[in-house]
Amino acid sequence: MAVYTNVDDAALGSFLEAYDLGTVLSFAGIAEGVENSNYLLRTDRAHYILTLYEKRVERADLPFFIEVMEVLANSGLNCPLPVPARDGSILQELAGRPCAVFTFLDGTWSRFPNREKCAELGRTLAHMHLNCAPVTRRRPNALGPHAWRPLLDSIGDKAEVVGDGMKDAIADRLHTILDAWPAGLPTGVIHADLFPNNVLFIGDSLTGVIDFYFACDDILVYDLGICMNSWCFEPDGSFNLTKSRAMLKGYQSVRPLTEAEIEAIPILAAGSAMRFFLTRLYDWIHTPADALVSPKDPMEYLGILRFHQSVSGTAAYGIGL
Amino acid sequence: MAVYTNVDDAALGSFLEAYDLGTVLSFAGIAEGVENSNYLLRTDRAHYILTLYEKRVERADLPFFIEVMEVLANSGLNCPLPVPARDGSILQELAGRPCAVFTFLDGTWSRFPNREKCAELGRTLAHMHLNCAPVTRRRPNALGPHAWRPLLDSIGDKAEVVGDGMKDAIADRLHTILDAWPAGLPTGVIHADLFPNNVLFIGDSLTGVIDFYFACDDILVYDLGICMNSWCFEPDGSFNLTKSRAMLKGYQSVRPLTEAEIEAIPILAAGSAMRFFLTRLYDWIHTPADALVSPKDPMEYLGILRFHQSVSGTAAYGIGL
Numbered sequence: 135m136a137v138y139t140n141v142d143d144a145a146l147g148s149f150l151e152a153y154d155l156g157t158v159l160s161f162a163g164i165a166e167g168v169e170n171s172n173y174l175l176r177t178d179r180a181h182y183i184l185t186l187y188e189k190r191v192e193r194a195d196l197p198f199f200i201e202v203m204e205v206l207a208n209s210g211l212n213c214p215l216p217v218p219a220r221d222g223s224i225l226q227e228l229a230g231r232p233c234a235v236f237t238f239l240d241g242t243w244s245r246f247p248n249r250e251k252c253a254e255l256g257r258t259l260a261h262m263h264l265n266c267a268p269v270t271r272r273r274p275n276a277l278g279p280h281a282w283r284p285l286l287d288s289i290g291d292k293a294e295v296v297g298d299g300m301k302d303a304i305a306d307r308l309h310t311i312l313d314a315w316p317a318g319l320p321t322g323v324i325h326a327d328l329f330p331n332n333v334l335f336i337g338d339s340l341t342g343v344i345d346f347y348f349a350c351d352d353i354l355v356y357d358l359g360i361c362m363n364s365w366c367f368e369p370d371g372s373f374n375l376t377k378s379r380a381m382l383k384g385y386q387s388v389r390p391l392t393e394a395e396i397e398a399i400p401i402l403a404a405g406s407a408m409r410f411f412l413t414r415l416y417d418w419i420h421t422p423a424d425a426l427v428s429p430k431d432p433m434e435y436l437g438i439l440r441f442h443q444s445v446s447g448t449a450a451y452g453i454g455l
Numbered sequence: 456m457a458v459y460t461n462v463d464d465a466a467l468g469s470f471l472e473a474y475d476l477g478t479v480l481s482f483a484g485i486a487e488g489v490e491n492s493n494y495l496l497r498t499d500r501a502h503y504i505l506t507l508y509e510k511r512v513e514r515a516d517l518p519f520f521i522e523v524m525e526v527l528a529n530s531g532l533n534c535p536l537p538v539p540a541r542d543g544s545i546l547q548e549l550a551g552r553p554c555a556v557f558t559f560l561d562g563t564w565s566r567f568p569n570r571e572k573c574a575e576l577g578r579t580l581a582h583m584h585l586n587c588a589p590v591t592r593r594r595p596n597a598l599g600p601h602a603w604r605p606l607l608d609s610i611g612d613k614a615e616v617v618g619d620g621m622k623d624a625i626a627d628r629l630h631t632i633l634d635a636w637p638a639g640l641p642t643g644v645i646h647a648d649l650f651p652n653n654v655l656f657i658g659d660s661l662t663g664v665i666d667f668y669f670a671c672d673d674i675l676v677y678d679l680g681i682c683m684n685s686w687c688f689e690p691d692g693s694f695n696l697t698k699s700r701a702m703l704k705g706y707q708s709v710r711p712l713t714e715a716e717i718e719a720i721p722i723l724a725a726g727s728a729m730r731f732f733l734t735r736l737y738d739w740i741h742t743p744a745d746a747l748v749s750p751k752d753p754m755e756y757l758g759i760l761r762f763h764q765s766v767s768g769t770a771a772y773g774i775g776l
Contacts (some may be wrong), residue, residue: 142565142566143563143564143565143566144565144566146563158563158657159561159657160559160563161563162485162486162487163485163486164485164486164495165483165484165485166483174483174495176561238481240480241480241481242464242467242479242481242482243464244464244465245463245464245465336478336479336480
C-alpha cells in the first residue's frame with residue numbers, strides 16, 4: 135500500500151488547469167504500488183490514474199517508461215496511455231514530485247491466477263515483446279546479472295539472517311548462474327516485474343498490464359522466467375507445470391521461441407529467482423520497522439531458485455526442444 | 456491513509472456472491488479514513504464502497520451507524536446508503552471483520568473550505584439534525600463531557616510533553632467548561648466528526664457527507680461547534696468570522712436556533728475543542744512510531760480552545776442574540 139505524498143484539493147485544482155480532463159467527480163489515493171503514490175481521478179469524462187514519482191524512481195528514466203507505455207498502448211495493448219497536458223507534455227510536477235496522468239484500466243488482479251490467465255499472460259507478454267520494437271530510448275537493466283554480485287557483496291554477512299551458511303551457499307549458486315548465463319539470445323524491451331499484481335483481468339480476459347517502472351532492455355526470455363516464477367508456483371512452493379505449459383504455449387502462439395531460447399529457460403528462470411531473492415533479502419535487511427510497506431519474505435524465492443537449479447531439462451516446464 | 460486488511464480476488468469473489476451488484480470492473484483499497492479499511496468497488500452498474508470495520512469500531516455500535524445512514528440517505532441527504540445483500544442483510548463478514556457495502560458518493564473534500572462551502576455545510580448539518588428524528592436506536596456519546604476528565608487523568612503527567620505546566624492548565628480549563636456545561640438544550644443524533652475530510656463537494660455544491668462512525672446522541676449545537684472548529688479556523692490559527700457567520704446563517708435557514716442555543720455556542724465550541732485536544736493528545740502519546748497513521752498535532756486544538764475561552768459574546772461568531 136502506498137500514498138507517500140498527499141495532494142489536497144487546491145493543489146489538484148491548479149495542477150489540472152494544465153489539462154483538459156473535464157470536471158473532477160472524485161479523487162482518492164489508492165493502496166497499489168510500492169514505489170510511487172497513485173491517485174484514482176474520476177472526471178465527468180473518464181477515469182484516470184495520477185502517478186507521483188517518489189524517490190526510488192530515477193527521474194532520468196521516466197521518459198523511457200513513458201515511451202514504452204505510449205508505444206504499447208498505441209499498438210492496441212491494454213497498457214496505461216499517458217495523457218498529455220494541453221501543451222502536449224506528459225511529465226509534470228506536483229507537490230515537488232514529477233508526475234504524469236494515465237488512462238485507467240479496468241480489471242482486478244488475481245492472487246493465484248488460474249491456467250487460463252497464465253495462457254492469456256503468455257500471449258500478452260509475447261505481444262509486448264514484439265510491439266516494443268519502435269521504442270527508441272534505451273535503458274539497461276539496472277537489476278540485471280551484472281548487478282547481482284555487488285548486491286550480494288553489499289548484503290555480506292547479513293545474509294545469515296535467513297539461515298546459517300547462507301552467504302556462501304548463495305555465492306555458490308550465483309557463481310553457477312553467472313557462469314552459465316547465455317549470450318546471443320534475442321533482446322528487447324522487457325517489463326521485468328510482471329507479477330500477478332501488475333496484470334488486471336475481468337473474468338479470465340486480460341484487461342490491463344500496469345507498472346512499467348522496472349522496464350528495460352534485456353533478454354526477452356528472461357521476462358518469461360520472471361512470469362513463470364511469479365505465476366506458476368503454488369502457495370506451498372510447488373511448481374505447477376500445467377500453468378507453465380499454458381503460459382509458454384500462449385507465448386509461442388504469438389512469438390515462437392527459438393531452440394536456443396527454449397534451452398535457456400532453466401538458467402534464465404534461475405537468474406530471475408536470484409534477482410528477486412537478492413533484492414528481497416536486501417529490502418528485508420534494510421527496511422526500517424516503521425516503514426509503510428512491509429518487505430516481502432526472500433525465502434519464497436530461494437525455494438524457486440532451488441527448483442530451477444534442480445531440473446534436468448525443459449520438459450519440467452511443459453516444453454520440449 | 457488506511458487499508459489494514461487485505462482482500463484478495465478470491466475472497467472478494469466469494470463475498471460478492473451474496474450480493475447482486477453486477478460484474479466487478481475494478482477494486483482498489485483507498486487511502487481514506489483512519490478507523491477502517493475502505494475499498495472502492497466498481498461494477499458494470501455502479502460504484503460502491505466496501506468498508507471493513509477494524510477493531511477501533513465497536514461491533515455493537517454498527518447497527519446504530521447503519522440506521523443513521525439509512526435514515527439520512529432515504530431522506531434525500533447526500534449520505535452513503537447501505538446496500539443490502541440478496542437476503543436483505545447489511546452487515547456481513549469478510550476476512551474475519553464485520554463489513555458492509557455502501558453507495559459511492561461523488562465529490563472531493565476541501566482542505567480549506569471557502570465561505571460558500573461553509574454555508575452549504577451549515578444547511579446540510581441542520582437538515583441532518585432534523586432528518587435523523589426517525590432513528591430508533593440510541594447511542595450515548597462515548598467521547599462526550601463525562602469522558603473528558605477520565606481521559607485527562609489517563610494522560611496524567613504525560614500532558615507535559617506539549618508544554619510545562621500543561622497538566623494543571625488543562626485541568627483548570629476543563630473544570631471551567633464542565634462547570635458551565637449547559638442543560639436542557641435540544642438533543643438528537645449528531646455526526647460528531649464532521650471535519651472537512653468527511654464532506655464532499657463538486658464545485659461549491661455539497662455532494663456527500665461520509666464517515667458516521669462517531670455519530671451519537673448529544674446536544675445538536677455541539678455538532679455545530681465541532682464544525683466551526685474544523686472549518687472556520689485558518690491555517691495560521693486565526694478565526695474566520697465570515698466563514699462562521701456563513702455556516703450559522705446556512706444552519707439557521709433550515710433550523711433556526713433558540714436563544715438558549717445561541718448563547719451556548721461559546722461553551723459548546725470550547726467543549727468540542729477540549730474533546731479533540733484530549734483525544735489528539737492521547738493519540739500523540741500512545742501512537743507507536745511504526746503506526747500506519749500519523750497522529751495529529753494536539754496543539755492546534757489548544758489554540759482553538761483558548762480562542763473560545765477568550766470571546767466576550769456570540770458576536771465573535773457572527774451571530775447575535
